[in-house]
Amino acid sequence: MSALKQRIDSLLIEPGCATNQAKNDKARKAGCKKPLTPGAAAGGCAFDGAKIALQPIVDVAHLVHGPIACEGNSWDSRHVYSSGAQTYRTGFTTDMGEFDVVYGGEKRLYRAIKEIAETVKPPAIFVYQTCLPAMIGDDIDAVCQAASTRFGLPVIPVNAPGFAGSKNLGNKLGGEALLDHVVGTMEPEFTTDCDINLIGEYNVVGELWQVKPLFDALGIRVLASFCGDARYRDIAGAHRAKAAIMLCSQALINIARKMDERYGIPFFEGSFYGIADMSDCLRRISALLVEQGAPADLPARAEALIAREEARAWARLESYKARLKGKRVLLFTGGVKSWSVVSALREVGMEIVGTSMRKSTAHDREKVVEIMGTDAHMFDELPPREMYRMLKESKADVMLSGGRSQFVALKAKTPWVEINQERHHAYAGYDGIVNLVAEIDKALHNPIWAQVKTPAPWDLQEGADEGESAFADQELRHG
Amino acid sequence: MAEILAGRKACTVNPLKMSAPIGAALAFLGMDRCLPLLHGSQGCTAFGLVLFVRHFRETIPLQTTAMSEVTTILGGQENIEQALVNIHKRANPALIGLCSTGITEAKGDDVAGFLTDIRARHPELAGMEVVFTPTPDFVGGFQEGWGKAVECMVTSLVRPSKARTPWQVNILAPCHLTPGDLEELREIVEAFGLYPVILPDLSGSLDGHIPETFLPHTLGGTTVEDVRRMGEAALTIAVGEQMRPAAAALERIAGVPFRLFDRLTGLAASDALIGLLAEVSGNEVPAKYKRQRSQLLDAMLDGHFYFGGKRIAVAGEADLLHTLVSFFTEMGAEVPVAVAPTETPILPQLPCATVRIGDLDDFERAAAAVEEGCDLLVTHSHGRQAAQRLDLPLYRAGIPSFDRLGAAHQVSVGYRGTRNLIFEVANVFIARLNEHERHANPADFLPAGRGAAPGAAVEPSAVTRH
Numbered sequence: 001m002s003a004l005k006q007r008i009d010s011l012l013i014e015p016g017c018a019t020n021q022a023k024n025d026k027a028r029k030a031g032c033k034k035p036l037t038p039g040a041a042a043g044g045c046a047f048d049g050a051k052i053a054l055q056p057i058v059d060v061a062h063l064v065h066g067p068i069a070c071e072g073n074s075w076d077s078r079h080v081y082s083s084g085a086q087t088y089r090t091g092f093t094t095d096m097g098e099f100d101v102v103y104g105g106e107k108r109l110y111r112a113i114k115e116i117a118e119t120v121k122p123p124a125i126f127v128y129q130t131c132l133p134a135m136i137g138d139d140i141d142a143v144c145q146a147a148s149t150r151f152g153l154p155v156i157p158v159n160a161p162g163f164a165g166s167k168n169l170g171n172k173l174g175g176e177a178l179l180d181h182v183v184g185t186m187e188p189e190f191t192t193d194c195d196i197n198l199i200g201e202y203n204v205v206g207e208l209w210q211v212k213p214l215f216d217a218l219g220i221r222v223l224a225s226f227c228g229d230a231r232y233r234d235i236a237g238a239h240r241a242k243a244a245i246m247l248c249s250q251a252l253i254n255i256a257r258k259m260d261e262r263y264g265i266p267f268f269e270g271s272f273y274g275i276a277d278m279s280d281c282l283r284r285i286s287a288l289l290v291e292q293g294a295p296a297d298l299p300a301r302a303e304a305l306i307a308r309e310e311a312r313a314w315a316r317l318e319s320y321k322a323r324l325k326g327k328r329v330l331l332f333t334g335g336v337k338s339w340s341v342v343s344a345l346r347e348v349g350m351e352i353v354g355t356s357m358r359k360s361t362a363h364d365r366e367k368v369v370e371i372m373g374t375d376a377h378m379f380d381e382l383p384p385r386e387m388y389r390m391l392k393e394s395k396a397d398v399m400l401s402g403g404r405s406q407f408v409a410l411k412a413k414t415p416w417v418e419i420n421q422e423r424h425h426a427y428a429g430y431d432g433i434v435n436l437v438a439e440i441d442k443a444l445h446n447p448i449w450a451q452v453k454t455p456a457p458w459d460l461q462e463g464a465d466e467g468e469s470a471f472a473d474q475e476l477r478h479g
Numbered sequence: 480m481a482e483i484l485a486g487r488k489a490c491t492v493n494p495l496k497m498s499a500p501i502g503a504a505l506a507f508l509g510m511d512r513c514l515p516l517l518h519g520s521q522g523c524t525a526f527g528l529v530l531f532v533r534h535f536r537e538t539i540p541l542q543t544t545a546m547s548e549v550t551t552i553l554g555g556q557e558n559i560e561q562a563l564v565n566i567h568k569r570a571n572p573a574l575i576g577l578c579s580t581g582i583t584e585a586k587g588d589d590v591a592g593f594l595t596d597i598r599a600r601h602p603e604l605a606g607m608e609v610v611f612t613p614t615p616d617f618v619g620g621f622q623e624g625w626g627k628a629v630e631c632m633v634t635s636l637v638r639p640s641k642a643r644t645p646w647q648v649n650i651l652a653p654c655h656l657t658p659g660d661l662e663e664l665r666e667i668v669e670a671f672g673l674y675p676v677i678l679p680d681l682s683g684s685l686d687g688h689i690p691e692t693f694l695p696h697t698l699g700g701t702t703v704e705d706v707r708r709m710g711e712a713a714l715t716i717a718v719g720e721q722m723r724p725a726a727a728a729l730e731r732i733a734g735v736p737f738r739l740f741d742r743l744t745g746l747a748a749s750d751a752l753i754g755l756l757a758e759v760s761g762n763e764v765p766a767k768y769k770r771q772r773s774q775l776l777d778a779m780l781d782g783h784f785y786f787g788g789k790r791i792a793v794a795g796e797a798d799l800l801h802t803l804v805s806f807f808t809e810m811g812a813e814v815p816v817a818v819a820p821t822e823t824p825i826l827p828q829l830p831c832a833t834v835r836i837g838d839l840d841d842f843e844r845a846a847a848a849v850e851e852g853c854d855l856l857v858t859h860s861h862g863r864q865a866a867q868r869l870d871l872p873l874y875r876a877g878i879p880s881f882d883r884l885g886a887a888h889q890v891s892v893g894y895r896g897t898r899n900l901i902f903e904v905a906n907v908f909i910a911r912l913n914e915h916e917r918h919a920n921p922a923d924f925l926p927a928g929r930g931a932a933p934g935a936a937v938e939p940s941a942v943t944r945h
Contacts (some may be wrong), residue, residue, distance in 0.1 A: 011768075024558070035547075036521055036543075036545035036547070037545065037561070037565060038543070038544045038545045038558040038559070038561040038562035039516065039542050039543075039544070039545075039561060039562030039563065039564070039565035039566040039569075040565045040566075041521045041524075041542070041543050041545040042521075042525075043521065043525060044521070044522055044525040045520050045521050045522025045523075045525065047522055048522050048525060048526070064489065066581075066616075067498065067581045067615075067616035067617040068491070068494060068496050068497065068498050068616060068617075068620065069497075069500065069501070069523055069580065069616040070526070071491075071523070072491075072494035072495055072496050072497045072498060072620075073497050073498055073501055073526040073527055073530050074526040074529070074530070075493070075494060075861070076493075076864065077529065077530075077533070077863060077881070085863075089864060090492060090840075090864075091491075091492065091493050091494050091861075092490055092491070092492055093490070093491050093494060094489065094490065094491070095491040095494065095496070096581075096617050097617050097618070098615075098617050098618055100617070101581075101585050101617050108489045109489075111489035111490070112489040112490035113490075114489075115488055115489060115490045116490060121637040131519070131520050131522075131548075131551070131581065132581040132582050132585060132616070132617070133583045134548070135548075135551055135552070135582050135585060135586070136585060137537070161520075161548070162521070162522035162523070163520035163546055163547050163548045163551055163582065164547075164548060166521075196925060198562065209482055218537065260854040313554065349766065374546065381945035383569075383695075384538070384693060384695065385693050385695065388692075388693035389693075403529070403532060403533075403601075404528075404529075406532075407536070407537055408538060408693065409531075411538070411689055411690065411693065412693075413689075
């Protein structure tokens with residue numbers, strides 16, 4: 001486990017991280033690991049994070065070495081799309097039993113790899129370590145190496161047992177597995193001057209496909225996406241890209257930075273959410289590619305595309321402006337969406353009454369202040385009870401959040417739109433922001449809100465008040 | 480009598496099984512003002528939480544002791560202590576359902592000992608009950624965890640009593656009954672003038688209502704005081720084999736006799752329940768249930784055309800599997816494929832030829848291998864991939880059901896519930912029949928072995944297909 005400990009320590013003092021750069025030596029040495037509070041913790045574990053980052057590689061088998069909880073309780077629950085292979089949606093686990101705990105799970109793991117290699121024949125197998133086998137000392141690196149040699153395919157150990165830390169740390173540990181064992185192990189069939197990597201784009205509900213046509217139109221090839229709709233080959237040959245865009249805040253910053261160091265692939269942090277951010281990405285990647293030797297007319301072509309796409313998006317948003325103007329939004333997400341969505345919603349005239357800064361970096365905070373002109377609307381924590389009170393007192397007209405807080409909003413009879421990883425609508429690029437606004441509009445203007453807020457007949461006051469006449473109306477209609 | 484086919488493979492593919500700790504957690508979610516707490520790393524809780532949120536479409540109170548690598552090795556006493564103190568401060572529930580996980584069991588944390596120490600140091604926690612349930616992830620599955628939690632609640636909360644309340648009937652509910660089923664059961668028992676205490680009662684907490692306030696613990700469900708008084712009941716009705724240990728414990732502690740129903744779906748099972756309630760209460764069967772029985776008979780008459788000769792593949796945990804396989808065979812269908820995630824004593828009694836211990840990959844392969852083809856797949860929502868690949872309809876049964884609404888309100892117990900189930904499943908067959916009608920072509924009517932091969936028959940009809 002000491003190797004894992006070292007690996008984690010090195011990730012916690014990530015030099016590419018602005019927060020870390022701003023610390024003094026002592027604080028930096030202490031790392032950025034926030035201890036989780038027993039009885040008041042929320043969120044996924046490191047294994048969850050690693051799986052989220054890597055599972056979008058669609059043609060490999062993802063094998064979870066652990067008891068049934070880790071895979072059995074969670075498989076096939078993420079809406080990341082594939083344009084081809086469906087192997088990634090199959091749940092593979094060693095489902096460790098008592099016997100394996102007593103005698104060690106390595107043999108079962110080896111046999112499980114063998115079964116997958118023989119029946120599924122994927123281009124590679126990713127093996128995820130979990131708490132229990134980590135604790136009893138199963139050496140998955142050794143098993144993977146032996147299996148790889150024996151069965152003639154890459155078997156990649158992913159060392160991110162749940163108890164190593166948070167989901168965010170797990171994202172990075174997943175990234176480390178790619179850097180250690182995959183990136184640079186194969187050559188792309190051909191390369192171009194405009195090959196890029198997208199780092200931290202998972203193709204949730206097909207969002208990658210909302211932006212890929214934009215790059216295609218400019219002749220920019222997405223060589224590898226980490227890891228949305230990726231094939232093993234793409235990741236293995238990703239070291240030949242000329243530049244990269246880092247998305248999803250800094251979840252995979254270690255991949256971006258180390259690929260810059262090792263292979264000289266420069267990167268910048270961007271976002272595909274919101275019109276301005278999307279355009280910014282296209283501008284910056286074009287400029288960066290020219291620096292790397294791409295044709296000099298690329299930025300001009302990008303400007304033409306941006307002008308065309310922005311005009312089209314604005315035109316599509318125009319019809320919503322009147323309906324959404326002044327509507328108050330409570331944004332409960334974190335990371336990059338805390339600012340990229342803010343700017344997008346302000347573009348259509350909505351008012352932001354609050355945005356959470358969980359999981360956000362100092363840079364994210366700066367961006368919010370830059371966009372809002374103040375930090376008054378930022379909050380770090382918003383306990384469900386407090387959130388419920390805010391909504392119940394109508395401090396916001398609509399809440400945007402992840403599925404976890406969905407029912408806080410709904411029980412407070414407040415319109416709600418899902419924007420985290422379980423979402424069912426794609427919100428990236430110029431079309432995505434129109435989708436998001438359309439979803440907000442649909443939620444806000446659904447006729448149920450007026451109905452669910454009417455009092456029950458037995459709660460009506462004596463005498464004629466508003467509610468009673470509504471009830472009388474209803475009776476008339478039914479009669 | 481079914482032959483049990485045990486799996487031999489090392490790799491579970493497309494799991495059918497879920498873990499014991501979250502089964503136990505769900506049992507605690509049927510308790511009023513309760514907060515289940517998993518003693519493990521925070522992912523154990525997060526996965527369970529997401530699963531229940533997707534199934535019930537409700538806020539799920541569920542906490543974690545947030546064990547790290549270091550605390551796992553050193554032992555979790557401090558984490559449990561901090562968790563209890565924090566929860567007491569923030570949520571102040573009446574009951575904490577503390578469930579262990581794989582790592583803390585493998586380490587061997589002496590949780591009972593920890594709790595004694597913690598109680599001594601924190602008198603302020605006195606008003607908060609803590610029931611500990613040992614649920615190692617590597618033993619059993621969801622159903623076993625649920626059963627264990629109910630048994631632990633009985634052994635740690637029920638007061639021994641000599642007094643008997645003749646109209647009180649305990650109902651020990653298994654994990655596959657929905658909140659809707661429990662509402663139905665309560666109504667049936669009350670109709671006989673009896674007072675039911677249901678343990679655990681998901682119909683109080685996870686029936687999808689709009690509470691007046693928002694609190695970080697369950698709102699509704701069995702109260703701790705209800706459980707304490709279970710020792711005064713005239714009788715315990717235990718539903719499903721998984722409730723046998725809890726029923727036996729209740730009898731041992733308080734002398735309450737129990738009657739175990741291995742299921743409550745189907746005419747015979749419903750008759751047995753109604754007969755027992757009439758006997759216990761000394762009351763005549765209410766007219767309403769006489770009418771419902773008659774409606775069920777009519778549903779069986781109308782429905783049997785669609786079930787007769789159908790081949791249905793079913794996968795689920797033992798008690799649910801038993802209920803479904805019995806129901807389908809009673810309606811004239813065949814169950815050529817039955818898959819359970821863990822081995823339990825009831826499986827050999829199932830009215831089908833074989834029961835396989837396995838996963839949804841075994842289920843899919845076995846269904847594909849049925850010579851004359853299967854007509855229907857029945858399992859939880861994770862069967863959707865298999866259904867797509869095999870081009871078969873999927874009837875969702877059990878947890879999780881994340882791609883349909885109303886899982887909590889599906890009712891399949893008693894006369895009315897059985898009638899529902901007949902209609903729901905028959906309608907799936909009828910929808911399929913309509914599909915087939917649209918695509919019918921003369922070649923389908925050739926006697927077997929004569930005429931063109933199926934592939935060739937497609938040609939002339941291709942125009943009418945779409």
